[in-house]
Amino acid sequence: MELKDLVEGQRDALLGTLRESIRIPSVREEDSSGYPYGANIQKCLEFMLETGKRLGFTVGNLDNQVGWCEYGAGAEMVAVLGHLDVVPAGESWSGDPFSGEIRDGKVFGRGSMDDKGPTVAALYALKALKESGLPLRRRIRILMGTNEETGSADMKYYLANGGEKPVMGFTPDGEYPLINGEKGIVNVTFSHRLHQPGPVRLKKIFGGTAPNVVPAFAAAELECPGEMLGQIRAALPQKTVCVPISGGARIEAQGVGAHGSAPEQGENAIGRLLLALNDLPLEGELKETIRFLAVKIGMETGGESLGIALQDEISGRLTFNLGTIEGDETGLSCCVNYRYPVTKTLADCDPKFQAELEAGGFWVEKQTHKASLYVSPESELVTKLLRVYREETGLPAVPKSIGGGTYAKTMPNVVAFGPVFPGDEVREHKPDEFIEVDRLMKNAQIIARAMYELAI
Ligand SMILES: [Zn+2]
Incomplete structure (x- = not known):
């Protein structure tokens, strides 16, 4: 079966896992749990690692700061960098921000777009890639952070405590086509x-x-x-x-x-x-x-x-x-x-x-x-990702520079790639955050091919 069909075959399981992860209100808390960012973020991390194990991946957890699911063999590793923590729900929601309900073809809930949706999409994209049996020469690791929203101390910890650095990677926590420059x-x-x-x-x-x-x-x-x-x-x-x-x-x-x-x-x-x-x-x-x-x-x-x-x-x-x-x-x-x-x-x-x-x-x-971030448009990373994006969407694939900072800054050799498509409204950190099921699946397709291209 083709990779595309294998990704599509993950639809129900992907949605199930995403909705379950949204039901864990993984907002940073100062509590007595002893976990770095509180009991709920820990619960979400454990849930994702359990899911990864069930899907047949090697899983790892560096002191409850960063967890990962990994597939493949080889000395080099490519990474997809997502995060499981969310900002507080805030006011003005028309439904329960932590229900993960699906209405009008959209998954609603805090984290649906930022960043549980893309992270879960990456997990099932990797499952599809595993099922495809396509030969790879690098390992693929989905890194799941727990502190993106309040300082990214998670990735600092990972790098300072022997966490393996990817040779290339991307974080679906920005926008398409691709951000190769951050001031x-x-x-x-x-x-x-x-x-x-x-x-x-x-x-x-x-x-x-x-x-x-x-x-x-x-x-x-x-x-x-x-x-x-x-x-x-x-x-x-x-x-x-x-x-x-x-x-x-x-x-x-x-x-x-x-x-x-x-x-x-x-x-x-x-x-x-x-x-x-x-x-x-x-x-x-x-x-x-x-x-x-x-x-x-x-x-x-x-x-x-x-x-x-x-x-x-x-x-x-x-x-x-x-x-x-x-x-x-x-x-x-x-x-x-x-x-x-x-x-x-x-x-x-x-x-x-x-x-x-x-x-x-x-x-x-x-x-x-x-520090600023800049990856050349001629680099292997940027050219491969943009080619995947162009072929998957038929849209112009020109990389951009932004004044803001994304999660990409926390990890060497990583750029922001997705999950928001050009022209779509910004929904992260707002009431009624959602992701369309179609857009979510499109992300899974793009991520699957992107991981494959970077790992061969
Ligand atoms: Zn984010």
Whole structure:
């Protein structure tokens, strides 16, 4: 029988396993179970490994962080990287988020698309490949992670504790056709102490909710002589207002929210507030601090005035988002999220940024970094996967670069491939998450052929 028919033959079993896995609410919990991410994630991992064993695979489990099902022989291994943890259900579901019910040809439930559906599809695609008896020269391992949604510590653990690295692989936890470039992502929190001689003193400043979100609102409370209010009002630009408060004024700035990977689609309220404050008659350290932030960052979205406006042809320009600010009379802290082009490195931008911060009198409280990812379109991995995609769908197969980061970043030699088809709405992390049974089976077909191509 052909591979295609063997995959189709898995339909009922695949759906049964997927629905059962959705019924385990594998949301991260801090509980007393002793398992790394709580009892429910553990239960889902054990269920999947039991299923894998029943299907005749070799199974493994590295300290309940990452499990796998493997088939084949050979020194080299190719991997499919999926995850079993899900984000919390949240509100506004029209049914039970953990029932796995099938309605109108769709499987509903948290994890149906992200990422239990594709992971279970990979498991049964491997079963079909095993049944086909097609000769392979590499082993195929379906890696099942348990912590993708809250930090990917699972894969860090796997790599740090002797987990075998694939020679090639993909994660069906992104989109089609294929993502071969992901920008490097840096979060930096930096602070400045404030000695305020007056007469205008900053009492409080705040704005933003997270580093990777363009803030839509920011405000500062100033202590100042009453007669100054008129002067402050006159200096304020558009989309900022001055509200009198006891002993001074509150300045509020409006912005437009957007995702931090596309800051040019929003308007940064913190930047706007800083520009407004910079026009006020401030003095001393307060004046210097605000001036630095207003002049070096302001409402810029590309790090231009910081001298880190990198770009490349593949992924475009570095994006820069001033995500949060908070402070009081004694000091203030900011957090930025910036994303550098896929062919650049941290060394191309971080030292420059750090030097600017230092020159401005700031110190860095905290920094996190996820390196960029880029796999050549001419590589064996990308050419094989794109050929499978083109042949299975008849659609154009041009790889893309994104500003976000996928699970692919956690494992060497891996790119994101599927499960979302071009033009389909984004459903992961939303109420009524679902996957069409047809799309699920299409994924199984693509994954089966992709695994085969990479393993021969
Ligand atoms: Zn995911």
